[in-house]
Amino acid sequence: MAAKIKKGALVRAVREQLNNSLEAKASDTRFPPYMFETKGEILELTDEYALVRFSVPTPSVWLRIDQLEPVE
Template sequence: MASQIKKGMLVRVIKENLENSLEGKASDKRFPSYIFQTKGEILDLNDEYALIQFSAPTPSVWLRVDQLEIL
């Protein structure tokens, strides 16, 4: 999947993959609903992670590419 994701693509976060991940278990369980309900744009890629920008004024966030669904 990592090879399929490119800068500028629109993605949505897969809730189950994020909640059951090491990062999800180490973080506050109250994820903002917009990351699951809205589209995010890939701004940058780094190995197995993608920097995603959701609608402004939200901050950009790094997530693993296996936690993303291409739209």
């Protein structure tokens, strides 16, 4: 799936991948619904992480690439 995710792509967070992840354990585990219900745009990429800007007025967030799925 990582091959489908590139800069500028539209994505959505995958709840099953975020639950019990290191990121969930390091912060509040109650993720906002917009992460799973709205489209986000990939702004930057590293080897393992993507900076995602969601279509709601909130700061961008870094998520692991395997925690994202492409949407159209």
